[in-house]
Amino acid sequence: MALIVQKFGGTSVGSIERIEAVADIIIKTQQQGHQVVAVVSAMSGETNRLISLAHEIDSRPSSRELDVLVTTGEQVTASLLAMAIIRRGHPAISLLADQIGIQTDNMFGKARIESICTDRLNQEMEHNRIVIVAGFQGRDREGNITTLGRGGTDTTAVELAGALKAAECQIFTDVDGVYTTDPRIEPNARRLEQITFDEMLEMASLGAKVLHLRSVEAAGHYRLPLRVLSSFCHSKGTLITYEEPDMNKAPVSGVAASKDEVLITLKQLPNQPQILASLLTVLAEAGIAVDMLTQLNHQLDKIDYAFTVHSNDHHQVIELLTHKQESLGFVELVCDKEVAKVSVIGIGLKSHVEVIAQFYTAMSHENIRADLVTTSEMKISALLPQKYLELAVRALHSTFLLESIE
Amino acid sequence: MALIVQKFGGTSVGSIERIEAVADIIIKTQQQGHQVVAVVSAMSGETNRLISLAHEIDSRPSSRELDVLVTTGEQVTASLLAMAIIRRGHPAISLLADQIGIQTDNMFGKARIESICTDRLNQEMEHNRIVIVAGFQGRDREGNITTLGRGGTDTTAVELAGALKAAECQIFTDVDGVYTTDPRIEPNARRLEQITFDEMLEMASLGAKVLHLRSVEAAGHYRLPLRVLSSFCHSKGTLITYEEPDMNKAPVSGVAASKDEVLITLKQLPNQPQILASLLTVLAEAGIAVDMLTQLNHQLDKIDYAFTVHSNDHHQVIELLTHKQESLGFVELVCDKEVAKVSVIGIGLKSHVEVIAQFYTAMSHENIRADLVTTSEMKISALLPQKYLELAVRALHSTFLLESIE
Structure with missing residues (x-):
């Protein structure tokens, strides 16, 4: 008997019908002789509905309170899924972040998991209960609710699978695996049966939306077999492995x-190492990842300094750097979203x-x-x-x- | 400076506009020199929406999971209200049952509060934060989410006010006080400026919907001044006092x-004390309150035994007693809902x-x-x-x- 952690995203649990279908998938896995811990997202559309309510009150609501608000989405799904499994005659229980000790730092909206206490999980599994965990959420050291940011439910699933030493972590989504490229752009795209961890890490970091980068990194930390598959059809999906690559295969996989990139250019920045260090420190301290750093147009002691950031971060980057314009000494900040x-x-x-x-x-x-x-x-x-x-x-x-x- | 606990029910927080209005009421109270702890219900309609989702899955869903589901309603309101206060420039924080240690027994759906740990509350108030508490919810000893049943948010408010030794507990609702009778039935009904605790206890137990019985009982336990008032208009409402009654006033207040009564009649029950004891024990163990107990139609050693129960309980009563029909020995159970x-x-x-x-x-x-x-x-x-x-x-x-x- 192996322990399998299964994660179901928003579209997989987007309606009561879909939740019923997911209950069947979980029970089928259990009937194949496995123990199952399922991690769920909010029903699709629910998180946006909640954020809209917050924005009716404040265009930039308190990040602590926003986390209290949006975590209700996963809580709703988790309880409904547990009910659906229980109605089918199988013992199940939903658990929240504080009940399974998912402790994070206190970066509301993009917290990182520091530790997981598996006592309650193990106790429930010893009672043969299927455990349904509300994904995306954690608690900081003071007991405040936090959320894990983009791809947070994947992160919960992978971290739980790692902490529980699961045999496999299965990420159910609306696509049935990892493709050579986005099939909506290239109809000839082909599903990969397997992909190495390193390749997947690059795919995720470069915007292949199937898995979020942080969850792939976490899987690598545990050398956890990760499978991407669809809750809408039967397919073995794509397995992310830790095997050595076959050097005879085609080099490009x-x-x-x-499209989530924004190019920021600081015109005529003084070309001094301490200025660049100061610039990158400001961004790092705000938890903002920068990419494609480039220096353009050298003129004496001035440069144009360009880099890309995730589009979700660009407002914050502009605010931070405009605020530091005097000390950094650049003449103009140009932002290209296209x-x-x-x-x-x-x-x-x-x-x-x-x-x-x-x-x-x-x-x-x-x-x-x-x-x-x-x-x-x-x-x-x-x-x-x-x-x-x-x-x-x-x-x-x-x-x-x-x-x-x- | 006095500490005031204010409770806002579903219609008082039924929309974003209403939540904004409640934020103003709370800030106004603070500006009058008071410390405020607010306790909130789910936005009106939200609890029913959640229960409908559960009923799509199971007509009798797991009571533990139903509590996990419905407590999200209060969590949403609490975070939105905190955001509205913060946007107005006043520090505020929302807290859930586990964060303020509201410990209950494990009777899901109708749990009773066993203890409250006020450390976190006091700590937040020392930082001059307005604290918004999600009402209606608790945690049992194992950390499972529970709900307090009918009138649960009132109970949370009164118990918190008692634990914090508040100067007054104000229950904001959609009526501006306690009336001589229901104004929808008798247009000449008149608002009472004051009512004694004992009178209020009877009013609540007899179906006056302004306050729930359990919250009135709890207020009496702490001898807590309780005020019923409206969040929709300015009025001093009705104050529930512990003064000795004036024996010269009119006897009826x-x-x-x-209409929440159902009459249950057990036909031809053996007239033996141990049978009646057994009958009432079955109901008591299920937490069902019975009222208006009466024996009718004595014939030799048989009686018709009648009593009323709350309409929410009558399905359970019929199920329990039908199951015990043989041992209790009655011939027929008659149920009158009209x-x-x-x-x-x-x-x-x-x-x-x-x-x-x-x-x-x-x-x-x-x-x-x-x-x-x-x-x-x-x-x-x-x-x-x-x-x-x-x-x-x-x-x-x-x-x-x-x-x-x-």
Whole structure:
């Protein structure tokens, strides 16, 4: 008997009918001889409904109170799912963050899990109960409710699976696995049976929406087998493994696209190391991730300094940096929201120099100007005008013959 | 500076506009020099919406899970109200049952508070924060979420006020005080400036919907001044006091009406004390209150045994007693839902024998047959066919000249 943690996202539990279907999936897993802990999101639309209520009161509501508000969404789903399982004659119990000791820091809205106490979970499982956990939520040291930010329910599932030493963590979503690229952009995209952890990490960090980066990182920490599959159809999904890559396979395994990028340029920043250090410290202290850092237009002791941030963070970045304009000494802050990032991912890309050449050829063949290009061991990324994103994805997918690999 | 606990029910917080209005009431109270702890219900309609979701899954959902589900309603209101106060520039914080240690027994759906730990509350008040507490909820010893049943948010407010030794507990509702009777039935009903605790206790137990019985009892335990007032208009409401009654005032202070009664009759029950004891023990163990116990139709060693229960309990009563029919030995259980109870309340009624005579005269004058009449120190009650209830209320209100007393 293996312990399996199953996570069900918003669309998987988007209606009473869907919750009933999820109850059947969980019971079927149990009947195959497994113990199941399920982690659930709010019913789709519910979190937005709650945030709208808050915004009727305050356009920037208290972050502590916003967390108290939105965590009710997962609590509702967890109790309804437990009821559905109990009605089918199987013992079940819903538990919240404080009941299973999910302790986080106190960064409301994007807290990080510090520890999980599995006593209550183990106790309920010893009583053969299916445990339904409200995802996305935690408690800080003072007992205040926190939320884990984007992809938070995935994070809860992975961290619980790690703490419980689960055999597998299954992320049920509305797509049936990880694809070579977004099938809505490229109809020839193909589901991968397996993907290595390192490749998945890059896919997630580059905007493949199937799994959130933080949950993939956490899975890697525990070397936890992670499976992405659909609650809407029967399919084995995609298994994320920790095997050594096969060096004979095609170097590129996927193309990732992200529109959640905003390009920030600080014009005529003094070119002094302590200024750059001070700039990046301000952003780091606010918990803001920056990417594609580039220096442009060197003129004597001034540079134009550009980087991308997640679009959710850009208001905060503008506010923080405008506030520091005098001490940082830049002349103007320019914000470009009409950008997107396209990337190809594969194990050992850097040793395949021809891939970089093919990347540039594919882009230029479509007359797409890639402003910023960065390369690493695992990926090649380019920032481009957002309107060219779909075209770039299709061109790269075709260039690297992703329809036919494996 | 006095500490005031204010409770706001469902209609008082029924919309974002109403929540904004309540924020203003609380801030105004604070600006008058008081410390405020506010206790809130779910927005009106929200609890029913949640229960409907549960009933889509199971007509008799798990009582533990139902409590997890419905407590989200108060959590939503508490966070929204805290946001509204914070936006007005006043520090505020919402707290849930586990955060202020509201410990209850484990009778899901109708739990009783065993203890409150005021440490966190006092700590927040020392920081000059207005504390908003989610009403109606508790935690049992194992940390499971419980709810306090009917009138639960009133109970939370009164118990908190007692534990904090508050100067006054103010129950804001959609009526501006306690009336001589229901103004929807008798337009001449008059608001009472004051009412004694004992009278209020009878009013509540007899179906005057302003305050729930359990919260009045709890207030009496602490000898807590309790004020009923409206969040929709400015009025001093009605103050419930612990003063000795003025024996020169009119003996009757109010007429109460209740349609939440169901008459249960057990036909041909063996007339043996141990049978009656066994019957009442079954009901007591299920936490069901019985009223107006009467024995009818004595025939040799058989009786017809009748009593009333709250309409919410009658399905359970029928199920419990039908299950015990063989051991109890009755021949038939008859259930009459078309009944109602009317009562007159006043201090020292029993010493005013003319009141009982007037009661019967008023009823017979309207040709109303009162099947069961019970009297006590404080009240005279009659069970009658439901269709006569309004007529009976008006007749009694007029008989005892309640328009003009005080």
